[in-house]
Amino acid sequence: MTAVQRDIRATALYQEAERLHTLIRRPGSGQISDAADLHVAPDGEHVAYAGVLIDKLEGGQQTRICQTDLVSGETRVLTSGPNTDRLPKYSPDGRSIAFLSDRARAGEFQLYLLDVGSGAASSADPVDGWVEFLQWSPDGQRILLAVAGKGADLSGRQGATTRMQAATDLPAWMPALETGEADHHRRSAWVYEVATARLRRVSEPGINIWEVVWSGNTSLAAIVSNGSGEGHWYAAHLCMMDVESGECHEVYVPKSQLGCLAASGSGRHLAFVEAICSDRGLVAGELRLIDTASGNIHQVDTAGVDVSYAEWRSDRMLLLAGHRGFETVVGLHRPGNASFTETWSSSALSAGWPFVCVAGIAESSDCVLVGESFVRSPEIALIRNGHYTTVKSFDLGYAEQARVIDAVQPVTWTAADGLTIEGWLLKPEGEVPFPLVMNIHGGLVWHWRPLWLGRSNTLILLLMRRGLAVFLPNPRGSSGRGQSFARLVLGDMGGADTQDLLSGVDRLVHDGVAVGSRLGVMGTSYGGFMSSWLITQDSRFAAAVPVAPFTNPVSEHLVSNIPHCMRLFLADHYNQPAGKYYQRNPVMQAHKARTPTLNICGALDRCTPPQEAIQFHRALLENGVESVLVTYPEEGHGIRNWPASIDYAARVVDWLQRKLIT
Numbered sequence: 153m154t155a156v157q158r159d160i161r162a163t164a165l166y167q168e169a170e171r172l173h174t175l176i177r178r179p180g181s182g183q184i185s186d187a188a189d190l191h192v193a194p195d196g197e198h199v200a201y202a203g204v205l206i207d208k209l210e211g212g213q214q215t216r217i218c219q220t221d222l223v224s225g226e227t228r229v230l231t232s233g234p235n236t237d238r239l240p241k242y243s244p245d246g247r248s249i250a251f252l253s254d255r256a257r258a259g260e261f262q263l264y265l266l267d268v269g270s271g272a273a274s275s276a277d278p279v280d281g282w283v284e285f286l287q288w289s290p291d292g293q294r295i296l297l298a299v300a301g302k303g304a305d306l307s308g309r310q311g312a313t314t315r316m317q318a319a320t321d322l323p324a325w326m327p328a329l330e331t332g333e334a335d336h337h338r339r340s341a342w343v344y345e346v347a348t349a350r351l352r353r354v355s356e357p358g359i360n361i362w363e364v365v366w367s368g369n370t371s372l373a374a375i376v377s378n379g380s381g382e383g384h385w386y387a388a389h390l391c392m393m394d395v396e397s398g399e400c401h402e403v404y405v406p407k408s409q410l411g412c413l414a415a416s417g418s419g420r421h422l423a424f425v426e427a428i429c430s431d432r433g434l435v436a437g438e439l440r441l442i443d444t445a446s447g448n449i450h451q452v453d454t455a456g457v458d459v460s461y462a463e464w465r466s467d468r469m470l471l472l473a474g475h476r477g478f479e480t481v482v483g484l485h486r487p488g489n490a491s492f493t494e495t496w497s498s499s500a501l502s503a504g505w506p507f508v509c510v511a512g513i514a515e516s517s518d519c520v521l522v523g524e525s526f527v528r529s530p531e532i533a534l535i536r537n538g539h540y541t542t543v544k545s546f547d548l549g550y551a552e553q554a555r556v557i558d559a560v561q562p563v564t565w566t567a568a569d570g571l572t573i574e575g576w577l578l579k580p581e582g583e584v585p586f587p588l589v590m591n592i593h594g595g596l597v598w599h600w601r602p603l604w605l606g607r608s609n610t611l612i613l614l615l616m617r618r619g620l621a622v623f624l625p626n627p628r629g630s631s632g633r634g635q636s637f638a639r640l641v642l643g644d645m646g647g648a649d650t651q652d653l654l655s656g657v658d659r660l661v662h663d664g665v666a667v668g669s670r671l672g673v674m675g676t677s678y679g680g681f682m683s684s685w686l687i688t689q690d691s692r693f694a695a696a697v698p699v700a701p702f703t704n705p706v707s708e709h710l711v712s713n714i715p716h717c718m719r720l721f722l723a724d725h726y727n728q729p730a731g732k733y734y735q736r737n738p739v740m741q742a743h744k745a746r747t748p749t750l751n752i753c754g755a756l757d758r759c760t761p762p763q764e765a766i767q768f769h770r771a772l773l774e775n776g777v778e779s780v781l782v783t784y785p786e787e788g789h790g791i792r793n794w795p796a797s798i799d800y801a802a803r804v805v806d807w808l809q810r811k812l813i814t
Contacts, residue, residue, distance in 0.1 A: 160799055160802050160803055160806065161795075161799065163802065163806070165614075165802045165805060165806050166798065166799065166802040168614065168802075169610070169611075169614060169798045169801045169802045169805070170209065170795070170798050172553060172610055172613065172614065173209055173610060173794070173797075173798055174209070175548075175549040175552075175553060176548060176549055176550045176553060176606040176610070177206045177209070177548065177606070178206070178548040178549065179206040179207060179208045179209050180206075180207060180208060181548070182205060182229075183205065183546075183548055184203040184204060184205055184218060184227070184229075184546050185204050185205070185206060185529075185530075185546050185548055185606070186203070186204035186213070186522075186530050186546060186604075186606075186607060187201045187202065187203050187204065187218070187522050187530055187532065187546065188201065188202050188204075188215070188238075188504060188505070188509075188522065189201055189202040189238055189239045189240060190509070190510070190511035190520055190521065190522065190532075191240055191241050191242055191511050192222075192242075192511045192512065192513050192519075192520055193242045193246050194242060194244060194245065194246040195246055196222070196513045196514050196518075197221065197222055197223065198219050198220065198221055198222060199219070199220050199222060199511060199520045199532060200217060200218065200219045200230070200240040200241075200242060200249055201217075201218055201219075201220075201240065201522075201532070202215035202216070202217065202218070202237065202238040202239065202240065203215060203216055203217075203218035203229065205229065208794075209794040209795055209798065210793075210794050210795065211793055211794060212236075212792060212793050212794075214233065214235065214236050215236050215237060215238050216229050216230070216231050216232065216233060216237050217229075217230045217231040217237045217238075217240045217249065217251050217266065218230060220532050220543060220544045222520065222532075222534055222543055225532075225543050225544045227544055230249070230266060230271065231251070231253070231266065231273060233253070233255055234255050235253065235254045235255045235258050236253065236254055236255075236261075237251055237252070237253045237255070237264075238251065238252050238253070238261070239251055239252045239285070239286060240266075241286055241287065241288055242268075242288075243288055243292050244288060244290065244291070244292035245292055246268065247267070247268055247269065248265050248266060248267060248268060249265070249266040249268060250263060250264070250265055250266075250286055250288065250295050251263075251264050251265075251266060251286075252264070252283050252286060253275075254282070256275070256278070259282065260278075260281075260282045261282045261283045261284070262275060262276065262278045262279065262282070262283055263275070263276040263279075263283055263286060263295065263297060263344060264276070276344055276349065276351060277349070277351050279297065279299045279342055279351065280299075280301075280302070281299045281300050281301045281302050281304070281336075281340075282299070282300050282302070283297050283298065283299055283300075284298045284299070284300050284339070285297070285298035285363075285364070286298075287365055287366055288366075289366050289369050290366060290368065290369055290417040290418075291369050292346070293345070293346055293347065293369070294343050294344060294345055294346060294369075294395075295343070295344040295346065296341065296342075296343060296364065296365070296366055296372065297341070297342040297343070297344060297351075298339065298340075298341060298342075298361060298363070298364050299339065299340050299341070299342050300339050301336040301337050301338045301339065301340075301380075302336045303336040303337045304336075304337050304338070304339060304380070305337075305382050305713055305758050306788070307382070307431060307432040307433045308431040308432070308433075308594075308677065308714070308759040308760075308789050309431055309432075309433045309434055309506050309789075310433070311756075311787075311788035311789050311790065311792055313756045313757070313758060313788035313789075314756075314758065332381075337380040337381065338357075338360050338380040339360050339361045339362060339380065340353055340354075340355045340360075340361055341353070341354045341355040341361045341364045341372060341374065341393070342354060343395060353398075354372070354393065354395055354398050355374070355393065355398055355400070356398045356399075356400060358378065359376045359377070359378065359391075359400060360376060360377050360378065360379060360380040360384065361374050361375075361376055362374075362375045362376065362377065362385055362388050362432070363375040363410075363411060363413050364393075364413070365413045365414060365415050366415060366419075367392065367415035367416075367419040367422060367444065368415070368417070368418055368419025368420075369395075369419075370394070370395050370396070370419075371392055371393065371394060371395060371419055371444075372392070372393040372394075372395060373390065373391075373392055373393075373413055373415050373422050373424075374390070374391055374392075374393055374400070374413075375388050375389070375390055375410045375411070375413060375424075376388060376389065376390075376391050376400065377389070381713060382432065382713040382714050382758070382759070383713060383714050383715050383716045383717075384716075385409070385432045386409055386429075386714075386716040386717070386720065387716070388409070388410060389402055389404060389405045389406065389410075390402070390403050390404040390405075390406070390410060390413075390424065391403060392444070403442065403447065404424075404440075404442070404449060406426045407426070408426050408427055408428045408429065408437070408635075409426070409427060409428065409429040409435060410424055410425070410426055410435070411424070411425050411427070411429070411433070411435025412424060412425040412435055412459065412460065412461060412462050413462075414462040414463055414464055414470070415444075415464065416464040416466070416467045417464065417466070417467065418467050419444055420443070420444055420445065420467055421441060421442070421443065421444070421464065421467060421470075421487055422441065422442040422444055423439060423440070423441050423442075423462045423464070423470055424439075424440055424442075424462070425437050425438065425439055425440070425459050425460070425462065426438050426440055427458070427597070427635060427638065428597060428635060428638045428639055428642065428720075429597050430595045430596050430597045430598075430678065430717055430720075430721065431594075431595060431597070431598075431714075431759075433506065434506055434507070434595060434597060434598055434631075435460065435507075436458040436459065436460035436474055436475060436507050436597075436631045436632070437458050437459065437631075437635055437638070438451055438454075438458075438459070438635055439451065439452040439454055439459045439462065439472065439485070440452070441470075441487065443487075452485055452490075452492060453490065453491075453492060454472065454474070454483070454485075454492045455476070455483075455492050455494060456476045456477075456634060457472070457474040457475065457476045457481045457483065457492070457494075458474045458475050458476065458631050458632050458633070458634065458635075459472050459473070459474040460473060460474045460475065460507035460508055460509070460631075461473040461474065461507070461508060461509045461510055463510070463511075463512050465512045465514065465515045465516065466515045467487070468486055468487065468515070469484060469485075469486060469515055469516075470484065470485045470486070470487070471484060471510065471512040471517065471519060472484065472485060472492070473503070473508045473509065473510045473519075473521075474507070474508060474632075475507065475508065475599065475601065475631060475632035476497075476632060477499075477574060477632055477633065478499040478562050478574065478601070478632075479497045479498065479499045480497065480498055480499075480501065480502040480503055480508050480601065480602075481494055481496070481497040481508075482494075482495050482496045482497070482508075482510060482517075482519060482521075482535060483495050483496075483517075484517050493517070495517040495535070495538050496535045496538050496539075496540060498540070499562065499602075500525060500602060501523050501524070501525050501528070501540070501602060502523075502524060502525065502601045502602045502603060503521040503522055503523055503524065503533075504521065504522040504524070504530075505603070505607060506598065507631070508521070509521070509522075510535075513536075517535075517537075517538070518534070518535060518536045518537070519534075519535050520532060520533065520534055520535075520543075521533055521535065523540070523542070524602070524603060524604040525560075525602035525603070525604070526554070526557060526560050526576075526578060526602050526603065526604075526605060527551070527554045527557055527560065528547075528550075528551070528554075528602075528604070529545060529546050529547035529548070529550040529551065529604060529606065530546045530604055531543070531544060531545040531546060531547070532544040532546075550604070550606050553613055554605070554613065556580060556581065556613055556616040556617050557578050557579070557580070557613075557616060558579050558580055558581040558582075559577075559578075559579040560576065560577075560578055560579075560602070561576070561577040561578075561579065562574065562575075562576060562577075563575050563576065563577050563623075563656070563659070563660075565655060565656050565659040566655070567628075567648070567651055567652045567655050568648075568651045568655055569648060569651075571628060571640075571648075571652070573625065573626065573627060573628070573652045573655070573656060574625075574626050574633075575600065575623060575624055575625035575626050575656055576600055576601075576602075576623075576624040577621065577622075577623055577624075577660070577665065578612065578616065578621065578622040578623075578624070579621050579665070580616040580617075580618075580619050580620065580621060581619075582619055584664050584665050585661075585664050585665055585666055585667045586619060586620060586621035586665065586666060586667065587619065587620045587621070587666075587667055587670035587671075587672070587812040587813055588620065588621045588622075588623055588657070588660060588665070588666035588667070588670070588671055588672070589615055589620055589621070589622050589623070589671075589672040589673070589674060589808055589812070590623045590625065590653065590656070590657060590671070590672070590673045590674070591612070591622055591623065591624055591674050591675055591679070592625065592627075592653065592673070592674070592675030592678070592679035592682045592683060593624070593626070593630070593675065593676075593678070593679055594675070594676045594677030594678050594679050594680075594700075594790075595629070595630070595631075595677065595678050596629050596630075596641060596645065596649075596677075596678035596721065597629055597630070597631055597638055597641075598630065598631055599626045599630040599631040599632050600624035600625070600626055600630075601632070608790070608792070608797075610797075610801055611800075611801040611804050611805055614801060614805045615805055615808060615809075618805070618809055618813060619813070620672075620808065620809075620812065620813070621660075621665065621666065623656065623657070623660060623666075625652065625653055625656045627641075627649040627652035627653055627656075628640040628641050628648060628649050628652055629641030629645075629649055641721060642720065642721060642723060643721070643722065643723030643724075643732075644721075644723075645678075645681075645721040645722055645732075645736060646681070646682075646685050646732075646736035647736070649682070650682070650685065650686065650689060653682065653686065654686070654690060654692075657671060657692070668692070669694065670694060670812045670813070671692055671693050671694060671812075672693060672694060672695040672696065672697070672808045672811065672812050673686055673687070673693045673695075673696050673697075674696065674697035674698070674699065674804065674808070675697075675698065675699065676699040676700050676790055677699075677700050677701070677702075677759075677760060677789065677790070679698075679699070680698035680699045680700050680701025680702070680703075680760065680765075681698070681701050681702050681703065681738070683696050683697060683698040683699075683701065684696070684698045684701050684703045684738035684749075684768050685736070685738045685741075687745045687746075687747040687749065688738055688741035688742060688744045688745045689741070689744070691746055691747070693747045694747065694748070694811050694812055695747065695748055695749075695750075695807060695808050695811030695812055696747045696748070696749040696750070697749070697750045697751075697752065697804050697807060697808065698749065698751055698752070698765065698768070699752045699753075699790065699791070700752070700753055700754060700757055700760045700765075700789050700790050701738075701751070701753070701760060701764055701765055701768065702718075702760045702764045703737075703738040703739050703764045703765065703767055703768035704737055704738070704739040704740075704764060704767050704768075705718045705722060705726065705732070705733040705734075705736065705737055706726045706733050706734070706737070707763060707764065707767065708760065708761075708764060709726050709733070710726070711761050711763060712758065712759050712760060712761055713758045713759055714759050717759075718733070722736060738768055738771075739767045739768055739771050742768060742771035742772050742774075742775055742777070743771075743775045745772060745775065745777050746777060747777070748777070748778040748779070748807075748811055749768075749769070749772055749777065749778070749779045749780070750779075750780050750782065750803065750804065750807040751765040751766075751768060751769045751779060751780065751781045751782065752765065752782045752783075752784075752791070752800065752803075752804070753765035753766075753781075753782075753783050753784070754783070754784050754786075754787030754788045754789060754790070754791065755783050755784065755785045755786070755787065756785075756786065756787060756788045757787070757788045757789045758788065758789070759789050760789060762783055765781060765783070766781060766783075769781040780807075782800075782803060784796045784799075784800070
């Protein structure tokens with residue numbers, strides 16, 4: 153019996169993976185290992201954030217509200233949970249920090265207020281659901297809350313599970329009913345009055361709020377849809393809403409998807425990003441501005457940067473961040489001036505997950521971010537006058553473990569149709585050529601950049617310890633290359649992007665970097681689809697690991713909670729028997745595969761349901777191909793929680809090691 157088939161916890165590989173996580177995270181030490189949700193105090197001297205402190209390698213990553221002095225680096229943990237505290241926001245006067253916590257009930261995030269002087273935290277009255285986002289009004293008198301109903305799903309990047317269910321007193325044997333829409337699935341906007349502690353719903357019952365921000369003190373800007381299911385996000389539009397009446401009027405209907413809403417304090421200017429997207433919350437693309445008085449809309453030339461973050465520092469200054477090719481970029485735009493001024497960029501460092509996010513300081517180009525790279529742990533960093541300075545590093549042992557990466561190399565190559573494609577090559581110590589694993593990113597509109605591997609890719613370090621090189625390609629459709637590049641995959645998923653990936657492997661074999669007979673392929677979500685699809689189209693791979701894949705566009709359309717994604721990227725419909733739902737279908741092509749395959753899925757996944765991995769696994773077995781199916785009962789989209797993530801890393805490395813090395 154192989155290590156994959158038995159309880160892998162008893163193996164040396166599992167113990168090695170567990171030890172690696174322990175060395176990087178230091179569970180039980182009370183030390184911060186990662187950070188997110190940055191917000192700078194009005195005085196510009198401190199930054200608050202959600203710091204990750206691991207008690208033990210069980211469950212998800214719990215966070216606490218932390219604060220770092222931007223001059224001395226002195227860091228304090230301000231809250232003690234239990235469960236998770238996140239998304240801190242200083243009040244405009246700097247005296248309070250509003251944040252979200254599920255300390256009362258796991259998964260049910262509610263509003264809390266922390267007095268900065270005394271350190272005391274108090275809760276607001278709970279809403280019926282869970283709070284996803286908060287923002288102080290410009291005058292500091294109210295707090296805006298974006299609230300998800302108890303039956304709402306998390307997005308794919310958050311795990312694609314249903315957070316909670318509506319309360320019920322029905323007996324356990326009663327059947328579940330699905331009608332397509334229900335009030336407890338909806339997302340809504342609420343306002344908390346600070347002086348009176350009054351909490352009231354603002355948005356009307358008939359609309360679903362995906363994203364919402366203050367636009368002045370009396371209006372809101374929101375990305376809304378009539379339907380509440382995840383699939384409705386793809387066709388959402390932009391509206392303005394009156395805080396008192398809840399009246400909503402449409403101001404923009406996009407051709408693609410919307411995100412990154414930001415309004416100036418006066419409400420005069422509204423910024424947002426429009427981009428072709430595969431996942432809610434993964435928005436990076438073209439910046440548009442609306443003059444709310446005239447209604448005029450125009451696109452800002454951002455010098456090739458796909459914008460993923462926008463923050464008004466005043467009516468005269470918009471702080472921006474995003475990606476351009478190999479670079480992470482921070483810059484400024486001033487309304488009335490057509491130019492975009494780049495203030496900092498780097499191809500060696502990036503910032504946070506899932507795209508770059510920053511936190512502005514005063515009315516300037518200065519900002520704070522979580523800097524990181526393939527070989528560098530997350531750190532609180534300050535960009536002042538265009539210069540990057542580390543303020544507080546969260547390296548608890550990662551740098552030592554990352555020494556197995558001998559070189560980080562940006563790679564470009566030419567696809568079959570002449571298009572230039574980019575990616576990253578991580579090389580271990582030793583002499584070329586190496587066995588090679590191509591790891592295909594999810595999305596499909598996302599991209600690989602210099603990320604901290606300790607967050608969710610520790611298995612890459614384990615692979616490199618064994619002398620395997622890792623190739624991280626960004627085929628057409630990836631972010632950071634502009635909307636024209638992203639749109640090349642529309643209607644052609646599994647087409648030219650397939651050749652982008654294969655030609656990248658060809659390049660590495662031709663250059664003597666990779667051993668042509670020892671090639672593996674893996675990936676999550678879209679990467680899981682491509683891992684499944686590639687082995688039906690090409691016989692070169694000696695091992696495959698599709699993770700959270702969609703393998704049958706017909707069932708993915710009908711069973712998942714994001715059917716629009718298939719329609720968008722195949723530009724077809726499942727009622728066409730000769731169409732792309734069948735042509736670009738790994739299950740239908742499984743008879744062509746010969747590659748041993750480890751299929752991995754989460755039982756709770758709503759956007760690529762476990763039935764997708766099951767179908768491909770059984771189709772491979774029926775056609776005489778070696779296949780193993782691993783289903784994690786408590787996981788959703790991707791394997792995120794401990795100890796499942798340790799088990800996952802050990803199984804993947806065991807599979808690839810046995811197929812590519814031994």
